[in-house]
Amino acid sequence: MHRSSARLVAPGVTYGEFRMTVPRGIVHGHLLTVDLADPRVSVDLLYPGAVGARAPVSLLAAERGAVGAVNGDFFNITETQHPGVQATGASVGPAVASGRQLKGAVPDGQRFGPAMPPGATTEDVIGVGYDHRARLDRLTLRGAVLTAGGTLPLRGLNQYALPVGGIGAYTPQWGTVSRMRATCGTDTDRAAPCSRETTEVTVRHGRVTAVEDVPGSGGVPGGGVVLVGREEGARRLRALEVGEPVRLVSRLAGRGPVPLRFAVGGFPIVRDDEPVAGLDTVAVAVRTSAGTGDGGRLLYLMALDGAAGQTGLTVRELADLMVELGARDAMDLDGGGSSTLVTGDRYGATVRNHPSGGAERPVPNAIGVFSAG
Structure with missing residues (x-):
């Protein structure tokens, strides 16, 4: 893997790119590294003011003044199987924003997204507690x-x-x-x-x-x-x-000792420095992931690039990548046309990857990073 020199986006937050070669071709990725040990840094859920609504990640980040963000959970994107029924745009898993518990998880059989590994459920989340540490949990x-x-x-x-x-x-x-x-x-x-x-x-x-x-x-x-x-x-x-x-x-x-101030759904792909068993090794897609390191003091937010001529990863390859990037635990978030990573400043938010659909897809939520410096 070749990693570019990370640049400081804001105090406690850096952005960098990487390239790696797999048998199918070149994988290009974008990474935000968040130092939660820095008291100026915080993380929260970005969403368009309602659970049943969607907006582009760049808009969600700009409206809240986030210095970085990636798209979040899988969601109810279509209802072709129920004619006349409106797709809600609502996400699959639990969601907590600024300590407010917004929603619960749908039944496992009602989820959208790739197959989960054995033992995972729609209740799985990644979040940051009131102790300022990131962790995987289940709500x-x-x-x-x-x-x-x-x-x-x-x-x-x-x-x-x-x-x-x-x-x-x-x-x-x-x-x-x-x-x-x-x-x-x-x-x-x-x-x-x-x-x-x-x-x-x-x-x-x-x-x-x-x-x-x-x-x-x-x-x-x-x-x-x-x-x-x-x-x-x-x-x-x-x-x-x-x-x-x-x-x-x-x-x-939750299962953790400290309540989560922020949480978003997904499914675990890495636990204790190892890919979890049963991850898909066949389907290749552009993907987004969030991981934790250093006892929850570090948060890694990663999105692959969907530009023409570049390839994606299987879920198992994604897990291996997150371990290589430094994550001890990691989640798979929504991918494909939803995968988006942005950085922000006082002028607005800049999309750093190329969404695979050619333009940003409106999504129900995103992980937003803030810095008071």
Whole structure:
């Protein structure tokens, strides 16, 4: 591998390029190295103000004044298998921004993206805790809908897909996109038909204001929540009456000792300096990855270049690359036409790689790097 001299983008943040030769040709990559031990540096989720919305990484970075960013999670990009149902643009895994828990993970069978290795789930994330250290973790939704007649289990939070028989909550952070997609597919088959048994309940200021048979669209008012149920969840919601008191409790529970202030979904490809078992060794694509090193004090953000004449990597090759770059643990993020790495200054954000589609693809979220220096 040939690596260019890294240049300082901002205090604690450097940018560099590298080239490597594989049997198929030349791989060109772009790397941001983030020193989280520097108190001036921070990392956060970039997103366009709503879970069900998309925007180019350069725009997300420029609007927040980020000094660097890469695209984030895989997302609900198309709905060709459900005619008439709107693709939400929402991401697959959990998301936490500035300490705010935005959404939970869809069922494994509802995800978009390459096959995950054995043992991985849609709950897997990479994030930075309140201890200022990056780590891989897993965020599980724990929650309930408290009603006058009893407690209903909460199985989703601002998700484009709900578990069969489940109830999901949609807050103002969801946005205005239709909630119909949440009742399509099954836990094991994303292409399965939409459920024929659904209910949507609107709650304002702790009281039920409407009970409908079909999930709707439009923004959720401040102080309100919309509950969507399918199958058994729909039947239980249908028992609620207008005026009945309802309260929602939810949290994303992690495995680490310190809560995550920022988190984005993906799937693990490196743990403890070694590629995880079962990674794909066949499909070649432009890819994005995020990794950690030095006990979580270093964060590596990498995107391959999609310019004509250059090749991509398999997921297994990506894992080997991240180890070579210094990552002890690493995640695979959305790739292909989504792969984008930018650097920013007071004049805006500059796209450093060539997106494989010829232009930036709007994405639901990105990892943003900030420096107070």
